[in-house]
């Protein structure tokens with residue numbers, strides 16, 4: 066069946082971009098060898114085919130004068146059709162706007178909400194999105210400062226003193242530190258209702274770089290998924306722009322779950338689908354190669370918490 070699918074794909078006319086390119090897991094190492102040969106030549110060719118995917122879609126709300134200051138970067142704007150809409154506040158133009166898009170995952174078409182690292186001026190909107198989406202998990206993939214540049218606001222309390230972000234109260238309950246990440250639990254309250262939200266913070270992934278070793282990211286994704294399971298409430302994912310590291314995290318989460326139940330993997334199709342929802346999802350063609358030995362659980366768990 067897979068061979069017939071691959072023959073049909075190969076027979077498609079020149080220039081037709083196929084949204085799906087399945088590769089059999091047992092062939093993945095050979096596939097990776099071929100694609101990465103000559104300085105990733107075929108990976109670069111395939112990545113180039115994704116360049117324009119989704120780019121014909123409107124970003125009209127992001128470009129409204131009242132919303133422009135809410136965007137961290139001028140070239141990273143949410144598409145209208147998949148943007149998260151905040152509950153509007155009275156007659157406040159733009160009060161439903163945040164730079165964030167719904168994103169499909171392995172378990173559901175709106176499993177994730179991908180967003181930019183909050184600005185100091187948009188931290189209240191960020192917490193409104195956490196509350197109004199009914200999310201119980203935040204994945205953060207950047208540090209607040211990298212190489213002296215602000216990548217993300219310090220939007221959460223660093224000690225047990227409660228912080229208020231608009232009408233939302235956030236109080237740290239517990240935080241556990243590991244070598245490459247920390248996991249915190251917050252009590253989040255609004256209008257006499259309280260919820261527990263978890264914050265999964267991966268701290269060793271440089272912007273435009275790769276985690277070192279890449280296996281640390283695989284371990285983080287597995288630790289995250291071990292805690293979350295298939296909770297159907299949206300998972301909020303952000304880095305600085307909410308495209309490169311966020312897209313790679315979601316792609317890896319999908320791949321690791323998919324290959325537990327299937328004998329093929331379609332990385333191209335996953336990135337193609339994400340780019341229809343948010344611009345530039347996954348920024349470089351050097352995918353984090355998931356060798357079957359890792360997906361079978363060979364990478365080990367979180368290890369003991371690092372010293373504080």
Ligand SMILES: CNC(=O)[C@H](Cc1ccc(NS(=O)(=O)O)cc1)NC(=O)[C@H](Cc1ccc(O)cc1)NC(=O)OC(C)(C)C
Pocket residue numbers: 137138139140141207272273304305306307308309310311348
């Ligand atoms: C290559 N860098 C960028 O495109 C960043 C946005 C960005 C994308 C991805 C990431 N990595 S991440 O998604 O993993 O956080 C960080 C920052 N954009 C900016 O710095 C843009 C400039 C730019 C760069 C490249 C381009 O093609 C168009 C415009 N600058 C910019 O927005 O300047 C402000 C912050 C002063 C308003």
